[in-house]
Amino acid sequence: MLKKQELWESCVNFHGHSCGGLAIGFGAALYAWELFDAEGPSEDEELVCVAETDACGVDAIQVLLSCTVGKGNLLFNLQGKNAFSFYRRTDGKSFRLLLRPAPHMTKEERLALAMAGDFEKLFEVKAAPETLPERARIFTSYTCSLCGERVAENYVRLQEREVLCSSCYSPYSRGL
Numbered sequence: 001m002l003k004k005q006e007l008w009e010s011c012v013n014f015h016g017h018s019c020g021g022l023a024i025g026f027g028a029a030l031y032a033w034e035l036f037d038a039e040g041p042s043e044d045e046e047l048v049c050v051a052e053t054d055a056c057g058v059d060a061i062q063v064l065l066s067c068t069v070g071k072g073n074l075l076f077n078l079q080g081k082n083a084f085s086f087y088r089r090t091d092g093k094s095f096r097l098l099l100r101p102a103p104h105m106t107k108e109e110r111l112a113l114a115m116a117g118d119f120e121k122l123f124e125v126k127a128a129p130e131t132l133p134e135r136a137r138i139f140t141s142y143t144c145s146l147c148g149e150r151v152a153e154n155y156v157r158l159q160e161r162e163v164l165c166s167s168c169y170s171p172y173s174r175g176l
Ligand SMILES: [Zn+2]
Pocket: 015, 017, 018, 019, 020, 021, 022, 056
């Protein structure tokens, strides 16, 4: 297993600075490894993370768990909570890590707990929401008949029999 200090440094390099939020994500990622009995980043889309925050911590998840926005296995269900649900597709194991309230805990204290493997002092382990997000799909592209730009099928709108992108489409809500 790689040394935790090196792992932390790789998170700081990716994120651009060292902060308390990153320490939370670092702790969550290491805890997820322990709970999954894994020792390294996931293969392709095997692991999925649904984050309830888009703050600093998600960068540690991207670095350590290989759950990334680009691969589509880091998803956001923004609730303003420091909570991360993890799912492993191969065996269906899942859990949700919720940061315990400790508003006065410093970055150094959080980091020390993560380094020591005292994860249960940082997070409560809860059941993950049952529905595992489906795998990232690949969509056909269409050309918007107004701006001529290519747009993926799942973002296409129809207006007067024309295919439009969302930017060119005029919403018809009449304030309702
Ligand atoms: Zn930060």
